[in-house]
Amino acid sequence: MKTDVVVIGGGIAGLEASTALHNLGHHVILIEKKDILGGHVALWDKLFPNNKNASSIIHYLKDHLPQNLTILLSTEITNISKRNNSFFIETNFHQTIETKSVLVATGYDVFNAHLKEEYGYGIYDNVITSAELEEMFKNNKPILTKQGKEPSRIGFVHCVGSRDRKINNLYCSKVCCVTAVKQAIEIRQKLPFSETYCFYMDLRMYGLNFEELYNESQEKYGVTFIRGRLSEASETIDGKIIIKVEDTLLGRPLKMTMDMLVLMVGMVPSAGTSFLINKLDLLSNNGHFIASSDEHLLANYTNVNGVFVAGTASSPKSIDDTFADARSAVLAIHQYLTSQKM
């Protein structure tokens, strides 16, 4: 198979870019390793900051996919190499695809919460991740503790796997602060008699309507924000969790019992992103996400001529930022392919 561009990863970045590149007249092959399209967004329920249904985005993207776009599902890349000005991609179905350019849209994985042992994920009954809570919302599962009770006190722990030198992730994952606010509101809507707490280091409400959502969480839902990083969590005999934290705004230690603890897991480069960094000798940012050639002027270019990057493969991003990035990658690839054709 020969093509102009191979888009690797069928999340929102890959879908948006594939459609746009096809519509600009380029021959596109989209490779997705899972058997469904949409990436992480296909797993989420309601989105911050405006409560939009995540599935409406996926439906829109799928509805607008060109009829004759080649999409390879359940396809893993086993090897990728560059010869002259072409890339050769081998897949688990023993196909070889020759392409003029590659768009890396392999996204992120959520941080593996087992690595922060002190929070008890995988050890205590009622410690879950934000991604798991989101899937409970999505599948309309009742919010219950392992013991089968409705939780009356739920804590959200910010920055799990981010801003933490101990696990070598110094960066901020950007979306978890506002996700905590969103999920705390949703818990209060589903369990009106519950109390929700956010334990944060800084609240990063950088985006449009984020601060407003934070305000609403206080005004309408009485969410309590406590500045302090959880130092440890321990389990009681009946499966509750006792947490210790320094209430840094009051300068005093605080102890409280929780029924459920939600860890706001950050983003790490996905296994696919790391694989491609390795195979294509791409530069990365401090060993993490793929580095842009220039963060302002050449954001979607990498150090390898013909390899482009879009979405969360290059840094943590929200959905709107991912879309903007994917569209700008399309322009970069379009320029690259047109200059080659001439």
Added chain:
Amino acid sequence: MKSFQYLKKIDRTIDYDNNDRALFYYLMRVEPTVALCIACGACTATCSAGNFSTLDLHKIMLSIRRGEKVYIAKEITQCVLCGKCQLVCPKNVNTRGVILQIMSFLQSSQL
């Protein structure tokens, strides 16, 4: 005799499970702007009484949610109700209203 400087250790921990947060729930009903505080500290910085006393309104705002009633009762009497805190509050918390409601709550409840 040699003194080893032993002190009686006062536990400073906020014992959230056992604290009584009735004041917070009362204020949420009668002066809901209390929930909007982001603990920025502007009120404390401008406070007339704070210049001459230990009054620290932003700490009182935080203590309301934590159920630290004894601290609030002790400190709130120093307020002279001038209202400067309200002028500077970025979240438009009706601070004077909160303070007046705290006073009336404390008066009608036995500590």
